[in-house]
Amino acid sequence: MIPYIEGLSAANWQKSSRTARHQSLVQLEHALAAQENREPCLVELDPAGDSPYDGRYDPETKTIHITEDYVKNNTPYQAVHTLLEESRHAYQHDAVLKNDSSRAENEEQFNDWKMAYTGGKLSGKPDLEKWQPVEVDARKSANQGVVEMYGESSDGVKEIFDLQQDTYRDESGELQERARQAVAETYAAKQIAPAMLGLGNDTVEPSLKEGYDHDQSYGF
Numbered sequence: 558m559i560p561y562i563e564g565l566s567a568a569n570w571q572k573s574s575r576t577a578r579h580q581s582l583v584q585l586e587h588a589l590a591a592q593e594n595r596e597p598c599l600v601e602l603d604p605a606g607d608s609p610y611d612g613r614y615d616p617e618t619k620t621i622h623i624t625e626d627y628v629k630n631n632t633p634y635q636a637v638h639t640l641l642e643e644s645r646h647a648y649q650h651d652a653v654l655k656n657d658s659s660r661a662e663n664e665e666q667f668n669d670w671k672m673a674y675t676g677g678k679l680s681g682k683p684d685l686e687k688w689q690p691v692e693v694d695a696r697k698s699a700n701q702g703v704v705e706m707y708g709e710s711s712d713g714v715k716e717i718f719d720l721q722q723d724t725y726r727d728e729s730g731e732l733q734e735r736a737r738q739a740v741a742e743t744y745a746a747k748q749i750a751p752a753m754l755g756l757g758n759d760t761v762e763p764s765l766k767e768g769y770d771h772d773q774s775y776g777f
Contacts, residue, residue, distance in 0.1 A: 558592075558705070559585075559589075559641075559702050559705050559706050560585065560588035560589065560592065562581050562584045562585045562588065563581075564577060564578065564580070564581030564584070565581050565582075565585060565633050565637055565706070566633075567632060567633060567707070567711075567713070570631070570632065570633040571631050571632070575625075575628050575629060578628045578633070578636070579600070579602060579628055581633075582600050582623065582628075582636060582637070582640050583600045585637070585640055585641075585644075586598055586600050586621060586640060586644055589641075589644050589648075590644075590647070593648050593651070593660075595647065595648065595651040596619065596651075598614070598619045598620055598621045598643075598644070598647050599618070599619065599620040599621065600620075600621045600623065600640065601620055601621070601622050601623070602622075602623055602624070602625040602628055603622045603623065603624050603625060604625055605624055605625060605626045608622065608624070610622070610624075611623070611624045611626075611627065611635075611639055612624065612627075612639035612640070612642060612643045613643060614643040614644075614646035614647055614650070616646075616650050616674065619647065621640065621643040621644065621647065622643075623636060623639050623640060623643070624639075627639060632713050633713075634703060634707065634711070634713030634714060634716070634717055635713075635717065637702075637703060637706065638699045638700075638702070638703050638717055639699075641698065641699035641702040641703065642695045642696060642698070642699035643695070645694065645695040645698040645699060646691065646695050648660070649670045649673075649674065649691055649694070649695070650670075650674050652667065652670060653667075653670050653671050653674045653675070654674075666690070666694065669690035669691065669694075669737065669740070670690070670691055670694075672740050672741060672744035673689060673690065673691045673740055673744075674691075675744065675747075676743065676744050676747030676748065677740040677741065677743045677744030677747065678691075678740070678743070679736065679739055679740060679743060682739065684732075685732065685735060685736040685739055686736075687724075687725065688727060688732040688733045688735070688736035689736045689737075689740055690733070690736070690737055690740065693733060696721070696725070700717075700718070700721075703717065
């Protein structure tokens, strides 16, 4: 269940200042983190053009970044959807850090998360990045969240879903399968490299504990 935040209703958002809107997003992230038994992320607004992503989760700093354009918008839907999507990445990452497979739907999903957050994340492959299992899961979670909050018939929610129809087309599931395989191959290569240098798995574990480098942040 998505926690109720008064400032995120469409009517209240429209009459709120940008600072108040930002604070409402922060409140939602804190409420979600409390539900999920994890530390809340910082929520920062990025100036338009500063990042190629409208939203992203940085595992190293435990920060959710959202383009400030979404907070300037007089409707809350895109900002809330982005917060929910990046918060889901924080949830995935926290499950991996705690090695808690019970937080995933099944063992396969948890293994997908673990590979992504320990070296398998795709970068530089724009045709597949958005089909990585962690991204598909985060979009699905955010979609369910905005429907719960605003209703499927809401114009703002319909607009988000219409945009996704244009951007994410994979009726056969081929792209998702290719992305899953690419993540597995990238992960395997990262694990093999230390072994070839005569190093043990100890060299891999710190990245799991500390998070990725900044160029491996998640989100679109």
